[in-house]
Amino acid sequence: MNPIAQELNDIIKTSNPYIFEMLSDMGKALFFPKGILTQSAEAKQKAGRINATIGIAKEGGHVLSLSSITRYLPGIDPDEYLPYAPSYGIPELRKKWKTELFKKNPSLKNKKSSLPVVTSGITHGISILSDMWIDKNDVIILPDMFWGNYSLTFCVRNSARIVHYSAYDDKLTRFNIESFEKMIREQAKLNDKIITVLNFPHNPTGYSLSKLEIKQIADILIDIAQKGTKVVVGCDDAYFGLFFEDETSKESIFSILAGADKRIVALKIDGATKEDYAWGLRIGFVTYGVHSDNDMVFEALEKKTAGCIRGNISNASHLSQTLLLKSMADENYETYKKEKFELLKNRAHKMREVLKNPKYKGAFDVYPFNSGYFMCIRLKDVNAEQLRLHLLDHYGTGLISMGDKNIRIAFSCLEINDVEPLFDIVLSGINDLRKG
Numbered sequence: 001m002n003p004i005a006q007e008l009n010d011i012i013k014t015s016n017p018y019i020f021e022m023l024s025d026m027g028k029a030l031f032f033p034k035g036i037l038t039q040s041a042e043a044k045q046k047a048g049r050i051n052a053t054i055g056i057a058k059e060g061g062h063v064l065s066l067s068s069i070t071r072y073l074p075g076i077d078p079d080e081y082l083p084y085a086p087s088y089g090i091p092e093l094r095k096k097w098k099t100e101l102f103k104k105n106p107s108l109k110n111k112k113s114s115l116p117v118v119t120s121g122i123t124h125g126i127s128i129l130s131d132m133w134i135d136k137n138d139v140i141i142l143p144d145m146f147w148g149n150y151s152l153t154f155c156v157r158n159s160a161r162i163v164h165y166s167a168y169d170d171k172l173t174r175f176n177i178e179s180f181e182k183m184i185r186e187q188a189k190l191n192d193k194i195i196t197v198l199n200f201p202h203n204p205t206g207y208s209l210s211k212l213e214i215k216q217i218a219d220i221l222i223d224i225a226q227k228g229t230k231v232v233v234g235c236d237d238a239y240f241g242l243f244f245e246d247e248t249s250k251e252s253i254f255s256i257l258a259g260a261d262k263r264i265v266a267l268k269i270d271g272a273t274k275e276d277y278a279w280g281l282r283i284g285f286v287t288y289g290v291h292s293d294n295d296m297v298f299e300a301l302e303k304k305t306a307g308c309i310r311g312n313i314s315n316a317s318h319l320s321q322t323l324l325l326k327s328m329a330d331e332n333y334e335t336y337k338k339e340k341f342e343l344l345k346n347r348a349h350k351m352r353e354v355l356k357n358p359k360y361k362g363a364f365d366v367y368p369f370n371s372g373y374f375m376c377i378r379l380k381d382v383n384a385e386q387l388r389l390h391l392l393d394h395y396g397t398g399l400i401s402m403g404d405k406n407i408r409i410a411f412s413c414l415e416i417n418d419v420e421p422l423f424d425i426v427l428s429g430i431n432d433l434r435k436g
């Protein structure tokens with residue numbers, strides 16, 4: 001074990017030994033190297049005369065640049081985006097994201113969390129969760145409907161075992177808390193440590209939890225933790241903030257789980273991707289909420305996370321981080337966000353209104369949805385993939401089939417006037433297939 005990793009492990013162990021036990025083998029071995037990076041950081045502060053430490057090129061005290069690149073970004077100084085960003089992310093952005101996170105989740109008041117560490121998109125954050133907290137054959141508890149990329153990240157890359165609960169009751173009216181509880185308690189009996197990912201607003205169904213459901217889920221996880229099972233909870237908050245109905249909690253379950261028990265490690269994984277409509281910028285964040293009497297544990301976890309990034313992509317795009325930081329500092333940031341929120345909310349409401357029409361009842365059921373980008377329908381008697389292909393070939397309409405029965409519709413990219421025509425096309429397609 002590298003001595004720096006050992007040092008971090010000692011800090012974590014003395015702060016809360018359960019956190020150390022929960023780390024994967026890779027998590028235990030990770031550290032942030034001192035070598036060139038630390039020496040460069042020291043030189044940045046003290047080497048006022050000559051600084052020949054970092055692997056970038058400079059000219060006249062500024063970063064060397066090609067105008068064939070910089071001319072496209074006249075509003076930003078090349079020094080703000082061409083040099084490397086730190087593996088942790090730009091400090092101002094990390095602080096700003098944390099301040100906003102506490103504002104958006106008032107239940108975090110008086111709680112502690114790490115500073116967010118910047119990742120190259122949310123997928124990368126999920127993959128860090130996987131690397132740092134999942135060993136081969138660890139069990140990860142997910143709903144039966146989930147974002148397909150989890151399989152690649154958790155199973156293919158890190159050899160986890162997925163077990164499923166049913167996400168919704170049979171009538172598709174609500175989150176299936178009974179099924180969640182049964183699976184969590186069953187797995188808690190079989191394993192010292194379990195992992196679960198809570199993704200609300202949910203991909204693919206567009207469901208978000210009520211305050212009561214959040215409390216019920218948190219109570220179950222806290223209860224098994226108190227009874228001795230270690231629990232790693234990833235809160236995949238990719239669509240955070242896009243809550244369109246009054247009954248939905250406007251906070252992440254992270255704010256309840258952070259620090260709730262010494263055997264719970266909560267990770268908030270979020271980012272600009274969907275929240276700030278900046279998919280291609282690839283900026284995500286990983287933030288830790290744990291129970292500890294010693295705040296040094298947060299820094300130790302940040303260091304391990306930055307080490308995980310350093311050994312993989314080294315650091316996330318400096319340009320993207322600078323753009324996000326500038327956007328968040330813009331006096332109209334909130335107004336711009338509200339405008340886009342209203343646009344998506346109106347689409348979601350239009351979907352609800354259109355789907356009230358009884359003509360669709362015999363053809364499909366609708367999964368509960370109240371947030372995010374998507375909604376799903378469950379087909380009564382035709383195959384989802386056959387319908388998808390039929391709609392593509394005969395109606396020029398593209399949707400996503402999931403399993404035999406489910407179709408996912410991204411209302412996030414649907415103009416309001418296309419909502420009713422879309423469902424009529426789906427109905428026509430179903431009727432075509434029924435006729436054979």
Ligand SMILES: Cc1ncc(COP(=O)(O)O)c(C=O)c1O
Nearest residue numbers: 121122123147199203236238273
């Ligand atoms: C639930 C969920 N998590 C994570 C992501 C990935 O986000 P990113 O594009 O930032 O990697 C997505 C994207 O579709 C998603 O639906």
